[in-house]
Amino acid sequence: MGLVEHIAHGIYAKPMISRFGKVPVPLEAVAMEIAARDNVQILPTGLTAANILGVSTQIPLTVSFITTGSSRVINVGNRKIGFRHAAPRNFNYEGPTIPLIVQAFRELTEQNIRDQEISAVSKYLDKAPDKSILAKDILNAPMWIQNIIKPLIKKYEK
Numbered sequence: 001m002g003l004v005e006h007i008a009h010g011i012y013a014k015p016m017i018s019r020f021g022k023v024p025v026p027l028e029a030v031a032m033e034i035a036a037r038d039n040v041q042i043l044p045t046g047l048t049a050a051n052i053l054g055v056s057t058q059i060p061l062t063v064s065f066i067t068t069g070s071s072r073v074i075n076v077g078n079r080k081i082g083f084r085h086a087a088p089r090n091f092n093y094e095g096p097t098i099p100l101i102v103q104a105f106r107e108l109t110e111q112n113i114r115d116q117e118i119s120a121v122s123k124y125l126d127k128a129p130d131k132s133i134l135a136k137d138i139l140n141a142p143m144w145i146q147n148i149i150k151p152l153i154k155k156y157e158k
Contacts, residue, residue, distance in 0.1 A: 008074050008081075010037060024077065027063040031081050040069035041091050042083065049104035054120040056104075066090055066103070089140075095130030098137035102145055110144050122152050131156040 004012045007025055011033055016023040028044070035042040042065040043049075050056035061079065066086035074081045093099045101121055105113060128134065134153040138146055 008034070008076055024079075027076060027079055027081050030074075030076055031063065031065055031083075034074065034081070034083075035065075035067065035069075038069050040067050042067045042069075043086075043090065043099050043103060045084070045103040046107040049100050050107055053100060053104050053124050055108065055117045092140050093137045095128075095133045095137050097125065097128040097130050098134060098141060098149075101149060102141045105145050105148070106142075113148060118148065118152070121149070125152055125156070 003014060005015045007013050007030055011030060013025045013030075015025075028048075031042060044052055044064070045066045046064050047056060047058055047060040048063050048065070051059055062073070062082050063080070064082040064084065067083045068088065068091060069083065069085065071085045072083050074083070090099070090102075101124075104121075105117075108117065125131075125134070130137075135157050138149055138153060141149065
């Protein structure tokens, strides 16, 4: 067999083999490579963002991202990566944490944010690499999300 495998148009990967067989390439890694190839920005959205944060245990069949590029769906085997064009204001953040929270909370809607979701976000914030800019980034979020997140990030302010 070949050393590399065709993943999507213009994307190739060296398959990893475990004792159970071929390990599928993570769709998030494929999406990042597509974004780099096309020179666009992407952010996980919807259930994808909620799953990354630990707010939801559901793993979406279609991994979805908002992008500064064009909207499209890319098939990767029997899985799909969805890209949806979004306004530049969605990318007006310095760090990766707050936009992820914004996208997850928009999917869940304000009425469905409970203590369980807030607790999961709090745990994620404890491991966030961009703690120093959380207070600045939260100012770009919708007001209802600011009201939920500001008390959680108070402990990271200097």
